[in-house]
């Protein structure tokens with residue numbers, strides 16, 4: 558087991574972080590965290606003595622572009638890394654490959670990659686309540702396999718990570734949260750928005766050019782005043798219905 562692992566996550570509603578912590582617990586005795594969803598994420602440098610777990614959510618089969626942008630401020634020096642794309646039961650498409658490629662470019666050495674499940678942050682019936690105890694056991698097993706590989710001296714990922722280059726283009730339909738009269742103007746949403754899309758003086762105003770539809774504001778609002786428009790939710794729920802009734806497996810690429 559490693560003494561310390563740093564998990565570098567972008568996790569607006571917490572599912573990605575939860576899955577990353579389950580995996581990290583089996584890899585090292587101590588966990589440090591770098592949270593890229595904070596508006597003021599700092600540049601970081603790592604050495605070859607470190608171990609990093611990069612975990613990002615899947616948005617439209619890709620890594621969120623703002624996470625990809627923030628990763629450019631994080632540099633490794635042949636630093637071993639595990640990469641994880643966390644998705645909500647539909648598909649992860651090119652996201653895991655994209656995250657792998659980014660961290661490689663930044664000077665890290667990916668030794669394992671994983672596609673993990675977490676509750677869909679918009680349509681909650683998909684992968685509801687995951688990662689759960691079953692996932693926790695599965696991720697503990699994954700971490701043992703990663704450590705066995707490391708101890709055997711093998712460093713390269715030999716299994717093919719799914720996905721294609723160039724990565725798919727995600728043409729997202731705008732899904733901007735609306736605000737009800739319950740809003741107390743506490744400003745928490747504006748403070749915690751990873752891309753500062755919400756006005757601090759008038760939290761009802763969300764900049765549609767900046768909003769990445771991450772649902773953090775919806776999930777953290779103490780007054781439950783923010784939500785997606787009912788029609789948008791209904792259309793997306795119908796679109797994703799085929800993925801609602803199945804339990805997908807976490808996948809490990811070693």
Ligand SMILES: Cc1cc2nc3c(=O)[nH]c(=O)nc-3n(C[C@H](O)[C@H](O)[C@H](O)COP(=O)(O)O)c2cc1C
Nearest residue numbers: 568569570572573614617618645647648675677678
């Ligand atoms: C804008 C957006 C796009 C998403 N696209 C996908 C997708 O393409 N495939 C999928 O299975 N889940 C998708 N999801 C679900 C997330 O990948 C999943 O809920 C993830 O765990 C959210 O991470 P978080 O809880 O750390 O915010 C999407 C969620 C959002 C908010």
